[in-house]
Amino acid sequence: MFQPLGFEQQSVVTSLGRMVYYTAANAPWRTANSTDSENLETLVFLHGFGGGSSAYEWSKVYPAFATEYRIVAPDLIGWGRSEHPVRNYQIEDYLTTIAQFIEQTCTQPVTVIASSLTAAFTIRVAIARPELFKSLILTTPAGLSDFGENYSRSLFAQIISTPILDRLIYSTGVATSNGIRTFLEQRQFADSRRVYEEIVEAYLESAKQPNAEYAALSFVRGDLCFDLSLYINQLTIPTAIIWGEKSQFTGPEIGRRFADMNPQAIRFQHLQDVGLTPQLELPAVTIGLIKKFISLLTEVEIAST
Numbered sequence: 001m002f003q004p005l006g007f008e009q010q011s012v013v014t015s016l017g018r019m020v021y022y023t024a025a026n027a028p029w030r031t032a033n034s035t036d037s038e039n040l041e042t043l044v045f046l047h048g049f050g051g052g053s054s055a056y057e058w059s060k061v062y063p064a065f066a067t068e069y070r071i072v073a074p075d076l077i078g079w080g081r082s083e084h085p086v087r088n089y090q091i092e093d094y095l096t097t098i099a100q101f102i103e104q105t106c107t108q109p110v111t112v113i114a115s116s117l118t119a120a121f122t123i124r125v126a127i128a129r130p131e132l133f134k135s136l137i138l139t140t141p142a143g144l145s146d147f148g149e150n151y152s153r154s155l156f157a158q159i160i161s162t163p164i165l166d167r168l169i170y171s172t173g174v175a176t177s178n179g180i181r182t183f184l185e186q187r188q189f190a191d192s193r194r195v196y197e198e199i200v201e202a203y204l205e206s207a208k209q210p211n212a213e214y215a216a217l218s219f220v221r222g223d224l225c226f227d228l229s230l231y232i233n234q235l236t237i238p239t240a241i242i243w244g245e246k247s248q249f250t251g252p253e254i255g256r257r258f259a260d261m262n263p264q265a266i267r268f269q270h271l272q273d274v275g276l277t278p279q280l281e282l283p284a285v286t287i288g289l290i291k292k293f294i295s296l297l298t299e300v301e302i303a304s305t
Contacts, residue, residue, distance in 0.1 A: 002056050002202045004063045006030070007071075009081065012104040014097040017083030021074035021105065022055055024066040042106050045073040046098070047080075048116030048140075048277070049219040051174035051183070052203030052212075054080030057115060059202075060283035061290070072105050076118065078215025080206050089218035091226060094121045095128070102132050109134040111297075113290060116140050116249075116276060117219070120228045126237045135297040136239040137290055140276055142250040143228035147257065152222030160220045167213055174216065175207040190246035190275040199280060233262050238300040240267045240293035242286070244274035267296065 003009065008025040011018050024030055043065055045058040055073040062071045075082040077097050078089055087093075098121060102110060111134050114122045119141030126133045144151045151157055160166050173179045180203045185192035206212065218224055243255035252270050259268035269289060271278055279286045 002059060002198065002205070004059050006066070007063070011082075012101060014077065014100040014104075016077045016093060016097055017085055019074050019077060019083070019097065019101055020081040021072050021101075022059075023073070024063075024071050029063075029066040040068070040070040042070045042072055042108070042110045044102060044106065044110050044112045044114075045071070046112060046114035046118045046122060047073075047076065048114075048118050049079075049215070049224065050188070051170070051216050052180055052205075052207035054202070054206040056080070056199075056202040056206070057277060058113070058279055061113075061279045061287055064287045065290075074101055075206075076215075078218075079212070081209070084209060084211035084214060086211055086214055088223060089215050091121070091224055094118070094224070095125055098122060099125050099129050099132065106132070111135045111137065111294060113137045114139075114141070115279065116142060117144060117224060120144075120226070123228065123235055123239075124231055126239075127231060127234045130237055133237045135294070135300075136237055137242070137293050137297070138239065139242045139278055139286070140244060140247050140250065140255070141228065141241060141258070142254060144225040144249065145222070145227050146250065146254055147229050148227065150222075151225045154222075157220065157222045160217065166217050166221070170213040170217060175204070175212070177201075177204055180204050180207065187248050188276045189281050190244065190273055191281070194281050228258065229261065232258050232266075235262055235265045237265065238297040239265050240269065240289075240297060242269045242271060242278060242289055244276060244278050244281075245270060245272050246274060247276045249276060267293065269293075 006026045006029040007022045011020045047057040054075045119138035120143045181200045184195045243252040259266040
């Protein structure tokens with residue numbers, strides 16, 4: 001799996017299997033004379049869902065923080081190089097394993113940077129387990145059935161729920177180089193020129209892992225979708241939301257509605273000319289915004305204590 005220079009693969013065991021994660025362990029980030037990384041504040045980067053998703057999604061961003069923070073970037077259960085249990089995945093699977101992962105890899109409340117549906121799951125974990133979190137920085141957090149919209153009733157969700165046909169669609173339309181490139185160019189990115197070969201190869205490698213179709217199909221069927229608006233006003237952890245203007249699945253008006261429902265906890269940042277994953281499409285801009293919000297949310301936390 002693609003990983004940045006100086007990062008190595010480690011793992012922990014959750015109730016659903018082994019979760020692989022990437023952390024800085026070698027030069028140029030760690031040397032014999034460098035500060036012990038265990039003494040650094042931790043940033044946790046959680047990727048979103050979709051055919052071929054993995055921690056690679058954040059790999060152009062998290063090295064920028066490796067000199068000042070301990071970086072932890074996992075492949076979630078069912079994705080990347082983590083275990084792929086043969087099961088129909090449910091929301092509770094990810095709420096549980098995200099919390100277990102943070103408990104096992106972090107000793108202090110942490111800042112979590114997360115994307116899309118996983119970011120929505122993280123909000124729910126932060127509501128249930130606020131002691132685990134210092135702050136949240138989220139790109140396009142959406143339950144994908146928000147404000148009463150039921151994604152599972154959509155035509156595509158109904159088609160993909162058909163046995164045999166679902167795996168045929170995955171193998172021929174998702175887990176192929178052309179399928180991934182087409183989706184990235186037409187649906188995920190605002191500007192297709194920003195999709196380069198390494199991105200396609202990284203997604204394809206993840207999509208072709210044994211049993212990778214189980215988590216992907218659970219997502220596409222709508223088994224993991226929910227209405228985040230039913231939970232958002234319970235959030236107390238200082239949170240920043242970054243939302244791409246051209247996200248085709250959920251537009252920035254959804255993000256603004258979330259922020260308006262809980263202005264005490266949430267800061268909202270709208271981004272022009274970017275789609276669902278600014279961390280891949282405009283990584284330098286995303287790095288700058290994360291740095292801005294780490295500082296801003298720390299000030300909010302201090303002011304509230």
